[in-house]
Amino acid sequence: MTVPTKTLPSGAELPALGLGTYDLGDQTGDSVRAALDAGYAHIDTAEGYHNEAAIGDALAEYDRDDVFLTSKVLAKNLNYESVIASCEASLDRLGTDYVDLYLIHWPNPAISLRETLRAMAELRERGLVRDVGVSNFSAYQLSCAHHVSDVPIAVNQIEFHPWFQRPDLVDYCRESDTVIEAAAPLARTDVFGDEVVAELAETYDKSPAQVVLRWALDNDVVALPRSSTPEHVRANADLDWELDEADRRQLDERDRDEPVYDTPARDWTSDVYGIEQ
Ligand SMILES: NC(=O)c1ccc[n+]([C@@H]2O[C@H](COP(=O)([O-])OP(=O)(O)OC[C@H]3O[C@@H](n4cnc5c(N)ncnc54)[C@H](OP(=O)(O)O)[C@@H]3O)[C@@H](O)[C@H]2O)c1
Numbered sequence: 001m002t003v004p005t006k007t008l009p010s011g012a013e014l015p016a017l018g019l020g021t022y023d024l025g026d027q028t029g030d031s032v033r034a035a036l037d038a039g040y041a042h043i044d045t046a047e048g049y050h051n052e053a054a055i056g057d058a059l060a061e062y063d064r065d066d067v068f069l070t071s072k073v074l075a076k077n078l079n080y081e082s083v084i085a086s087c088e089a090s091l092d093r094l095g096t097d098y099v100d101l102y103l104i105h106w107p108n109p110a111i112s113l114r115e116t117l118r119a120m121a122e123l124r125e126r127g128l129v130r131d132v133g134v135s136n137f138s139a140y141q142l143s144c145a146h147h148v149s150d151v152p153i154a155v156n157q158i159e160f161h162p163w164f165q166r167p168d169l170v171d172y173c174r175e176s177d178t179v180i181e182a183a184a185p186l187a188r189t190d191v192f193g194d195e196v197v198a199e200l201a202e203t204y205d206k207s208p209a210q211v212v213l214r215w216a217l218d219n220d221v222v223a224l225p226r227s228s229t230p231e232h233v234r235a236n237a238d239l240d241w242e243l244d245e246a247d248r249r250q251l252d253e254r255d256r257d258e259p260v261y262d263t264p265a266r267d268w269t270s271d272v273y274g275i276e277q
Contacts, residue, residue, distance in 0.1 A: 008154045080118060101131045132151050162212060164262075
């Protein structure tokens with residue numbers, strides 16, 4: 001497979017296809033091995049996924065330098081000391097000296113972003129992380145991050161798929177040279193039922209997942225599909241084919257502004273945010 005890359009501020013190359021690992025449970029190790037054996041060079045995890053130790057075990061069987069590894073700090077751990085402690089604990093579980101990319105998993109309005117980003121800069125300075133970024137940030141939150149950060153914000157990982165295309169946020173990311181990573185690029189399978197996705201899958205003799213992933217990459221977005229099924233992991237890496245420009249545009253037209261996880265009403269007091277009432 002031929003996977004394009006995006007150059008990050010450190011000079012590192014971020015592969016445009018990565019394995020998502022949220023909620024893989026006992027399947028984590030097997031999925032990671034299936035992905036690396038199939039030629040993936042990018043794994044996405046987070047302290048909140050509780051799978052870093054399993055990923056570390058799998059990674060130990062491969063050359064660490066061949067894998068682009070991302071982890072994330074939970075929104076409840078965004079004060080200075082907690083960011084440093086979270087990162088060190090992630091590295092310990094992952095069995096590595098560094099992550100290629102370290103993301104703020106969610107914005108936390110109760111903790112100073114300037115303080116969080118000072119800790120991220122410190123991690124970069126110490127070589128524990130190569131690039132830093134954010135996740136689930138709105139355009140406003142991302143612009144604040146760019147303004148107060150001493151280190152470049154390389155990435156915004158956001159929910160993105162044909163039913164949730166977020167044109168204003170995408171435009172702002174592009175204007176500010178922030179690489180977009182698509183979380184839930186398959187809309188957790190919901191978009192497989194879209195009539196244009198199904199039609200194109202038929203036309204190109206591909207699966208709906210393959211159509212949606214090809215479209216994401218053609219839109220210059222890094223895709224992080226998750227699968228617990230090794231056959232799906234391998235199939236999702238079949239990117240050596242082309243989607244006609246007109247067909248790509250048909251998928252561009254499918255936006256419904258319909259998220260699967262980044263819904264407007266969230267419980268800010270949950271364990272993820274750690275904000276006490
Ligand atoms: N930053 C954040 O807050 C955030 C939020 C959500 C997601 N993410 C990241 O993005 C990754 C992906 O998102 P996600 O895990 O929510 O969901 P997703 O990748 O959109 O969808 C996963 C679902 O698609 C199915 N699937 C995958 N490939 C398939 C194929 N070829 N054919 C049929 N079904 C297929 C999987 O089932 P099988 O297991 O049976 O294949 C699973 O049910 C996450 O794992 C995580 O790394 C980040």
